[in-house]
Amino acid sequence: MAKKAVVLFNLGGPDAPEAVEPFLFNLFYDPAIIRLPTPLRWLVAKLISRRRAPVAQEIYAFLGGSSPILPQTKAQAKALEHSLNDGADDLHKTFICMRYWHPFAADVAREVKDWNPDEVILLPLYPQFSSTTSASSLKDWQCAARGVGLNAPTAGFCCYPTExxxxxxxxxxxxxxxxxxxxxxxxxxxxxxxxxxxxxxxxxxxxxxxxxxxxxxxxxxxxxxxxxxxxxxxxxxxxxxxxxxxxxxxxxxxxxxxxxxxxxxxxxxxxxxxxxxxxxxxxxxxxxxxxxxxxxVNTVGVHEDFIAGLAAMVLKLSGQSIQSENGGRICPSGFKDCLMLAS
Incomplete structure (x- = not known):
């Protein structure tokens, strides 16, 4: 029985009012979001996060002072793990990795390494690909995995807009x-x-x-x-x-x-x-x-069809590459940010 780690990527969100400003700084310091050289990007991110924090704190006050995205992602991870392991030959374990707030890629990569999987599968919870979301998360993960010495064979998905x-x-x-x-x-x-x-x-x-x-x-x-x-x-x-x-x-x-x-x-x-x-x-x-x-209309959340669709993608994944929902390039050739080579 092979051990397969399935890493779910999402944006993340502040878990307390005092986390709002550092969360915003992490967001705007991402070179995929603010496309400026590092010293200038740091200054811009600091300025934006400081100015936007009071407004954002008011927004999160409607939600009890924190974002619900982590508990919701945990529910999705649990549902997906159950679906993947229902009658499967391999053992799947899901991990959650957030881009701009805890749990960060470095910590999750260390957890995955400690679990010692035979394979790692990367699954962004962004159905539609963007250089600002999926690509940023995948790049961040690759850097974190190298940093902790996680060398397991890795594959994953860039997008699944019509799954x-x-x-x-x-x-x-x-x-x-x-x-x-x-x-x-x-x-x-x-x-x-x-x-x-x-x-x-x-x-x-x-x-x-x-x-x-x-x-x-x-x-x-x-x-x-x-x-x-x-x-x-x-x-x-x-x-x-x-x-x-x-x-x-x-x-x-x-x-x-x-x-x-x-x-x-x-x-x-x-x-x-x-x-x-x-x-x-x-x-x-x-x-x-x-x-x-x-x-x-509500988001798809843990809808049975959505979770089943994710599970089907993971189970049929083959090779060690980043793929679309059907394994090939689905974007027209003019979109150069697509992670897959033009077909």
Whole structure:
């Protein structure tokens, strides 16, 4: 029986009010986020984190002072481990690795080494690839693994934007919300975390993959003449970000006098962007601008189809490389940030 360590990557979040500023510093000090030379990036990260900390602390106050992302990821890890070991020949153990707050890659890599696996499988909990998320986490892990001398054969995933279990889970969560608005004019809004436009223009495939996820979910729903749109939330700073913004689409729905069903299409667990931004801030905006009804779909979380889809990917993984959901490159060749060589 082979021992396989499955490392789940996620963003992480502050676990106390005093952790907010250092969490933000870690985020903005990442060269994948702020693309400046090290001394200048340190100064910018320090400035941004200090200025944004009071606002962010107010946001996390709505959540009890801390982010729920770690306990939610623990629940996903437990469900996945159970699924992987149910009748399997190999022994799988899941580990959680956060990018910007505890547990950090160096500590997790040491835990994995102590467990002494025959193989390590890397699984970002970002269905759609971006140089700012999956690539950053994978690079951080590789550095940490070298640092602790973890030499086990390693493989993993870069993305799975159209994986069948993911799509099925979204569709099942959306259907009752659409049924609730039956007979009313409504629009399905797929809201994803935004990126600066220049990052996408430089070759990041995130937007393209988000759009593919939304298309597959719409196909799965099979609703005739469904009105739907992809939009982007959580803009920070003065630069141009991906459009249309979720706020713009909420205003448009208000002007048109229609209802909205909001789907957090790029998040697989609940955190501040869903529980505060979507549920509180955007809900308040929707009411203000005259949106008839505003319904928010839950993230996929531990949905049976989502977990089963992740397990199926892990079980069929072969080789020692970073792969997409189908083993080959799924991004068009123009996206140079894709981790896989052009096919």
């Amino acid at each position: 069948a279990g993911l799509i099925s889970a979204y569709a099942e969560l959306i259907e009752p919300k659409l049924a609730q608005l039956q007979g009313k004019p409504c629009r399905l809004l797929f809201s994803a975390h935004g990126l600066p436009q220049k990052i996408v223009d430089a070759g990041d495939p995130y937007q393209w993959q988000v759009e593919r996820t939304a298309e597959k979910v719409v196909d799965k729903l099979g609703v005739e003449n469904l009105d739907w749109k992809v939009c982007y939330q959580s803009r920070v700073g003065p630069m141009k970000w991906l459009e249309p913004s979720t706020e713009t689409e909420i205003h448009r729905a208000g002007e048109e006098g229609i209802s909205l069903v909001i789907v957090p299409i790029a998040f697989v667990s609940e955190h501040s962007e869903t529980l505060v931004e979507l549920d509180i801030e955007y809900a308040k905006l929707a009411k203000k601008v005259g949106v008839d009804e505003y319904l928010r």
